[in-house]
Amino acid sequence: MLDSFEILSTSGVVLWSKTYVPIGANVINSLIKDIFIEERAGAAIDEDIAQKPTYKKEGYTLKWTTAKDLGLIFVAVYQSLIHLSWIDKLLDNVRALFTELYRDDLKKRNTTSFKCNFEPYFDRQVQELEKLDGGSSIAAQSSTSNSAAELTPPSTSSGADEPPPPPLPLLKAAGQKTFSEHAPSTDSTPIPTPDTSRPASPAVSHLLQAKQRPTSRRARKAASVAANSAPASSGDESPMYKSQTLRAKKARKWDANGMADEEDDTVLDYSSAGRGDESSKDAGPTSGVEAVSSSSWGTRTGKGEFVLKELDDEMDSIISSANAKKASSAEASGSSGLVGSSLGAITGLFRNVVGGKTLTKEDLAKPLKGMEDHLLNKNVAREAAVRLCESVENDLVGKKTESFTSIETTIRTSMETALRKILTPTTSLDLLREIQSVTAPSSSFLSSNPSKPRPYVLSIVGVNGVGKSTNLSKIAYFLLQNRYRVLIAAADTFRSGAVEQLRVHVRNLKELVTREGGGAEVDIFEKGYGKDAANIAKEAVDYAAKEGYQVVLIDTAGRRHNDQRLMSSLEKFAKLANPDKILMVGEALVGSDSVQQARHFNEAFGKGRGLDGFVISKCDTVGDMVGVIVSMVHATGIPVVFLGVGQHYGDLRGLSVQWAVRLLMQ
Amino acid sequence: MNQRLEDLLTKAWGPSLPVIIVTAIVALLLPILVHTFLYRARTPTSLPSFLLVGPSGSGKTSLLTVFENGSPAPTHLSQTPSTVQVQLPPSTKADSQKYRSEHDPTAKQRPKFLIIDTPGHGKLRNHAFEQLRKPQPHLKGIIFVVDSASLSSDTPGRSAAGLTEAAQYLHDILLLLQKRYTGAKSSKGPPELPVLIAANKLDLFTALPAQLVKSALEAEITRIRTTRAKGLLDSAVKDETLEEEREWLGDGGEGKFEFGQMEEVNVPIKVVGGNVIGADGSDISGWWEWIGEQL
Numbered sequence: 001m002l003d004s005f006e007i008l009s010t011s012g013v014v015l016w017s018k019t020y021v022p023i024g025a026n027v028i029n030s031l032i033k034d035i036f037i038e039e040r041a042g043a044a045i046d047e048d049i050a051q052k053p054t055y056k057k058e059g060y061t062l063k064w065t066t067a068k069d070l071g072l073i074f075v076a077v078y079q080s081l082i083h084l085s086w087i088d089k090l091l092d093n094v095r096a097l098f099t100e101l102y103r104d105d106l107k108k109r110n111t112t113s114f115k116c117n118f119e120p121y122f123d124r125q126v127q128e129l130e131k132l133d134g135g136s137s138i139a140a141q142s143s144t145s146n147s148a149a150e151l152t153p154p155s156t157s158s159g160a161d162e163p164p165p166p167p168l169p170l171l172k173a174a175g176q177k178t179f180s181e182h183a184p185s186t187d188s189t190p191i192p193t194p195d196t197s198r199p200a201s202p203a204v205s206h207l208l209q210a211k212q213r214p215t216s217r218r219a220r221k222a223a224s225v226a227a228n229s230a231p232a233s234s235g236d237e238s239p240m241y242k243s244q245t246l247r248a249k250k251a252r253k254w255d256a257n258g259m260a261d262e263e264d265d266t267v268l269d270y271s272s273a274g275r276g277d278e279s280s281k282d283a284g285p286t287s288g289v290e291a292v293s294s295s296s297w298g299t300r301t302g303k304g305e306f307v308l309k310e311l312d313d314e315m316d317s318i319i320s321s322a323n324a325k326k327a328s329s330a331e332a333s334g335s336s337g338l339v340g341s342s343l344g345a346i347t348g349l350f351r352n353v354v355g356g357k358t359l360t361k362e363d364l365a366k367p368l369k370g371m372e373d374h375l376l377n378k379n380v381a382r383e384a385a386v387r388l389c390e391s392v393e394n395d396l397v398g399k400k401t402e403s404f405t406s407i408e409t410t411i412r413t414s415m416e417t418a419l420r421k422i423l424t425p426t427t428s429l430d431l432l433r434e435i436q437s438v439t440a441p442s443s444s445f446l447s448s449n450p451s452k453p454r455p456y457v458l459s460i461v462g463v464n465g466v467g468k469s470t471n472l473s474k475i476a477y478f479l480l481q482n483r484y485r486v487l488i489a490a491a492d493t494f495r496s497g498a499v500e501q502l503r504v505h506v507r508n509l510k511e512l513v514t515r516e517g518g519g520a521e522v523d524i525f526e527k528g529y530g531k532d533a534a535n536i537a538k539e540a541v542d543y544a545a546k547e548g549y550q551v552v553l554i555d556t557a558g559r560r561h562n563d564q565r566l567m568s569s570l571e572k573f574a575k576l577a578n579p580d581k582i583l584m585v586g587e588a589l590v591g592s593d594s595v596q597q598a599r600h601f602n603e604a605f606g607k608g609r610g611l612d613g614f615v616i617s618k619c620d621t622v623g624d625m626v627g628v629i630v631s632m633v634h635a636t637g638i639p640v641v642f643l644g645v646g647q648h649y650g651d652l653r654g655l656s657v658q659w660a661v662r663l664l665m666q
Numbered sequence: 667m668n669q670r671l672e673d674l675l676t677k678a679w680g681p682s683l684p685v686i687i688v689t690a691i692v693a694l695l696l697p698i699l700v701h702t703f704l705y706r707a708r709t710p711t712s713l714p715s716f717l718l719v720g721p722s723g724s725g726k727t728s729l730l731t732v733f734e735n736g737s738p739a740p741t742h743l744s745q746t747p748s749t750v751q752v753q754l755p756p757s758t759k760a761d762s763q764k765y766r767s768e769h770d771p772t773a774k775q776r777p778k779f780l781i782i783d784t785p786g787h788g789k790l791r792n793h794a795f796e797q798l799r800k801p802q803p804h805l806k807g808i809i810f811v812v813d814s815a816s817l818s819s820d821t822p823g824r825s826a827a828g829l830t831e832a833a834q835y836l837h838d839i840l841l842l843l844q845k846r847y848t849g850a851k852s853s854k855g856p857p858e859l860p861v862l863i864a865a866n867k868l869d870l871f872t873a874l875p876a877q878l879v880k881s882a883l884e885a886e887i888t889r890i891r892t893t894r895a896k897g898l899l900d901s902a903v904k905d906e907t908l909e910e911e912r913e914w915l916g917d918g919g920e921g922k923f924e925f926g927q928m929e930e931v932n933v934p935i936k937v938v939g940g941n942v943i944g945a946d947g948s949d950i951s952g953w954w955e956w957i958g959e960q961l
Binding site for chain 2: 008009010011012013014017025028029032033036037038071111113403417420421424425426427428430431432433436478481482642652653654
């Protein structure tokens with residue numbers, strides 16, 4: 001069964017929600033984070049064309065749909081164990097209902113406050129769909145709602161002769177301060193309504209009837225809620241219930257200002273048929289006490305049924321009109337007369353120049369293809385390019401172009417945003433700051449017992465020949481300039497000459513260090529060839545801790561990313577050496593293989609451990625075709641930490657997102 | 667055919683009544699249409715505005731709802747910025763009305779202003795930076811919301827992730843504000859742009875008091891500043907313009923950073939505590955007061 005249903009805006013405010021079983025806010029937060037913001041492709045989304053996308057988290061399944069033009073997200077949460085087939089329909093129906101009913105309120109600018117009485121609509125929808133499904137029923141009595149205008153009356157609690165229980169507007173009083181001032185006056189309403197006896201004089205009864213008319217809509221609503229949440233009340237209490245709601249209504253009429261009231265007025269409009277019916281029944285109120293009372297009894301129960309029916313009709317009409325609109329728009333775009341199409345083409349062209357054109361999938365198809373080709377030319381892997389274009393399409397379909405902007409410009413801006421979003425790291429990339437916190441734990445004013453300093457371990461992995469050793473020595477040089485004592489561990493025990501290569505680097509670095517002076521120091525830790533790399537790495541870390549080195553850089557053998565045998569040794573390596581950071585070197589020259597490389601290396605370290613960042617080497621050789629940066633980040637969601645931009649030790653750079661986006665969009 | 671066309675054209679250029687009427691209608695309606703088309707989306711007023719920034723989960727959107735309605739609404743992660751019109755509560759007086767007499771009816775008017783809420787997620791901070799790069803002339807101040815319960819660290823020695831994130835974000839914002847001052851064209855410099863650091867969630871047991879929040883952020887920014895100074899160059903920087911491109915926050919980037927140093931670049935910073943959600947309701951009077959001072 002459904003656990004929770006929420007309607008929230010993209011700015012983060014929950015507009016309406018209904019909770020059957022309380023769930024943590026973090027479930028929906030992680031949905032927004034993973035799907036909407038970080039757009040993690042692999043985050044357990046079942047790609048099914050016919051169904052809405054789902055997202056699973058902590059035993060819950062979330063389904064959602066969006067209303068782009070109003071910036072709304074509709075999320076349904078239920079337990080993964082239960083299979084609910086009607087959620088898709090519920091989401092669609094609720095979206096149609098909600099957007100139709102409150103479109104004007106939602107379009108209001110500069111406000112977050114939003115009040116609605118959506119509860120009866122929602123409950124009816126759920127009940128209906130469940131009936132269709134024949135599935136389990138929802139425990140409605142356990143439901144709590146934080147809808148601002150809750151209307152549930154205390155329908156079953158009133159006995160025959162008790163004074164009326166706190167009138168239901170008091171429920172609302174908390175929300176509306178002004179109400180409390182009038183509350184006493186409603187309590188002292190001079191109509192004595194002892195429920196068993198009818199009003200003594202016909203005049204009073206007439207008054208009662210007259211008053212009833214403008215407000216009866218509320219009674220019906222309240223009754224519908226009551227009927228939803230509780231079994232039908234017995235006949236005895238009905239007149240009393242009625243008078244009670246009458247009073248409440250009067251008070252509301254006076255005080256309620258703003259949306260809630262307007263909303264009710266619009267509902268009133270729908271009910272013209274029902275009202276006519278009612279007035280014909282009430283045509284002769286002066287005929288006698290008995291007659292009135294019996295008719296009111298009769299209508300009361302009849303009304304309850306009738307109201308529900310009508311609410312359904314209203315909902316159905318809204319939903320069907322929304323569907324019809326959708327269908328007609330689809331039809332219009334598909335087949336229209338010669339005149340219509342040419343006129344449409346002309347206004348379309350005009351709109352394209354001036355702006356204000358509502359974008360459709362067809363409008364976007366051609367420019368997006370061009371954009372995709374452009375990205376492919378920039379050496380972005382096809383997979384990443386397609387995904388970027390899809391995200392742009394999702395972003396733009398249904399939106400209006402700005403004044404004096406063409407579709408192409410709009411797509412361009414949207415693509416820049418998408419690129420910036422994908423490249424911007426979510427975690428801090430300040431390597432020095434991390435090293436500092438590990439090697440010299442700050443005597444922060446809060447910590448009583450600082451942890452023991454230990455060496456910071458950084459290891460580098462990658463495919464053969466991408467420049468692992470070269471970039472390792474560049475990083476070493478950068479750390480040496482910051483006066484760290486660095487140990488380089490030669491854990492490439494496979495390729496001949498690998499240790500010698502590192503030895504040469506260390507000799508050069510030593511020379512540079514002595515020239516510059518300061519406390520920096522660099523050395524190599526080597527155990528020759530043929531031994532197990534993971535053990536050497538472990539020994540190197542122990543050695544560094546003993547000798548007081550601050551940073552250990554571990555070089556590893558290059559390996560092909562789709563060679564299972566070679567990749568499996570990485571898991572042991574990660575376990576034994578336990579590096580603080582594992583960086584993968586990828587070259588900017590590689591094409592679409594970069595996606596697979598990044599994925600395979602990211603998964604190679606076993607559960608709970610992945611790559612921490614990328615080093616993209618040889619960036620100076622590709623000019624503006626830096627698409628590999630996007631491909632790799634796309635594949636894993638892991639940020640690019642360093643860029644290699646030349647042959648010298650100093651040619652190491654951090655990634656500037658602005659720069660990358662500019663190059664890619666050139 | 668040709669003859670008829672000529673006739674028509676002659677008529678169209680002649681001073682006949684229909685032509686005059688059509689011309690008059692076009693001449694009158696065109697400017698109105700253009701105006702409505704271009705300006706229908708613009709906000710007509712230019713209210714003073716405040717920018718709401720801070721790391722994700724610090725309570726920006728909740729604070730926004732409290733500012734607007736007086737009670738917090740349930741919120742989730744924001745994806746888009748939102749602008750909300752807010753009125754100063756009657757208990758707080760705007761600074762511009764300080765010298766008005768008690769009985770002056772205009773003093774009763776509660777000034778209106780806008781609050782711009784920005785998403786705090788790392789990938790979406792662009793919205794806030796955009797606002798600061800070209801600040802609107804009506805921007806009266808920046809409210810940096812920070813979750814003071816996330817600043818104290820569980821593991822001794824390491825500073826909490828929340829502190830690092832908040833300090834980094836604050837550092838970037840202050841650096842932008844400093845650039846606004848140092849990069850100003852006129853000799854007068856840009857107008858004052860005060861920053862309020864709103865230490866939120868003070869109702870929680872683990873929360874630091876406002877004074878400790880201040881010193882924790884200052885210490886962390888000092889550390890960030892030193893590592894940034896030693897860090898690598900951006901890929902965007904060309905080798906020829908090595909040192910000119912970079913800027914340090916505060917006094918040349920040396921020594922300890924204090925918020926007081928920012929006053930040199932016309933950015934006074936104040937740290938005030940409060941809580942949006944709490945057992946005894948929300949306590950945001952200190953923040954209202956600060957807003958009142960800026961209006």
